[in-house]
Amino acid sequence: MKNQSPYYKAIGKEVEVFEQTYASKIPFLLKGPTGTGKSRFIEFIAHKLNKKLITISCHEETSSTDLIGRYIIKGAETVWLDGPLTTAVKEGAIIYLDEIAEARPDVIVAIHSLTDHRRELFIDKLGETIKAHEDFMLVASFNPGYQKGFKELKPSTRQRFIAVSFAYPKATLEAEILVNETGIDANTAKKLVNIATKIRNLTELGLTETVSTRLLVDAAKLIHNGLPKRLSVEVAIVEPLTDDLEVIEALKDLCNLMI
Ligand SMILES: Nc1ncnc2c1ncn2[C@@H]1O[C@H](COP(=O)(O)OP(=O)(O)OP(=O)(O)O)[C@@H](O)[C@H]1O
Ligand SMILES: [Mg+2]
Missing domain, CATH: 1.10.150 (DNA polymerase; domain 1)
Structure with missing residues (x-):
């Protein structure tokens, strides 16, 4: 049984824009203050497109290792464990990096090759480069108004995304x-x-x-x-x-x- 769609009331043309962005394989940036429906929108649209959604809430300790993966010790062995970004890239899920500007700079470096025409992820610890699945999409959110510890996104990062502003509805x-x-x-x-x-x-x-x-x-x-x-x-x-x-x-x- 297909579960119920999250309730989302469109405020502008964000649904159409997202669908075209997804079809064009371009990353998508949701901008806007807290509580304006960004998370709800992404849950709704992932459901509408019937895609798995993996959400990561970025904070100042979020590193590329957290997203890409790490070796862990299991008994007498070390085994590699894919991080959520690697899983999304392999499985063709939508990954949502909430508050991306909060993450450590190496996260931004890690997503650069994924967010341009290459659509590939370099896993430095394995020395491997993987091509993103056809259905993979990267979505990020950014609150431009944050007062404390104000963090910006560099133009070289911002300009890799289609961006839509979320504001309070009429x-x-x-x-x-x-x-x-x-x-x-x-x-x-x-x-x-x-x-x-x-x-x-x-x-x-x-x-x-x-x-x-x-x-x-x-x-x-x-x-x-x-x-x-x-x-x-x-x-x-x-x-x-x-x-x-x-x-x-x-x-x-x-x-x-x-x-
Ligand atoms: N367009 C909308 N349609 C339906 N519900 C909405 C909409 N906008 C806001 N809401 C309601 O507001 C609540 C907060 O929205 P949401 O969690 O998506 O905000 P957000 O923009 O992700 O905020 P934050 O930046 O703090 O994560 C939702 O749980 C929902 O109840
Ligand atoms: Mg949110």
Whole structure:
């Protein structure tokens, strides 16, 4: 039985663009702030194309060895163990390198030959070069707005990808997502989206990241489960955004008026 498709509401032409990018065997870069549906999109599209998806959350310790593979000791022997990237290259899966800019520089070096016309992976520890399977695709995400430890992607890396920006959906679509994701009523969904729109426009608060669709979904879930609306908004939207007590108070007042 084919399992159910993850729910994803298209915001623009990202589905068509991805399908053409896949057919053209070009890597794909998802750009955008936290909670804008990047991960959900890739789960949805992998399901739609009926491809296996391997996701790696990159962090500052992620090295090429983690992705490509390593020798491990098994009893009296050392055996080679393929890493997730090597597995994806061999099996023709989609590999999703989430937050690729966070990874160590050797990861970027390792993917360069995979992300141009060569489509091959060099496994230095084995002295082997493997050609990518027909169906293999490399997808990466990147949050250009990260404040702390801001990391950029080099042009020589960026320009190997087709890139699509993910942003917050327009109000009607976002409300529809809340209803679909949580079962909340349309009226409350609309109010939550109005709160988000208001806070997103309050640039003077100096928030580093603003209300994401994810936070709205969380608030909607709490409300749908019976937690009072004001409390839900406070703990799901206001508190995760900032630790500045004055800003918290100001946002709470604003939300109380709007929910
Ligand atoms: N277009 C969309 N269709 C359906 N659900 C969405 C959409 N956009 C956001 N969501 C909801 O928002 C939640 C967060 O989205 P997701 O985890 O994909 O964000 P992300 O962009 O990957 O964030 P991060 O950069 O933090 O990893 C999802 O679990 C889903 O409930
Ligand atoms: Mg994600």
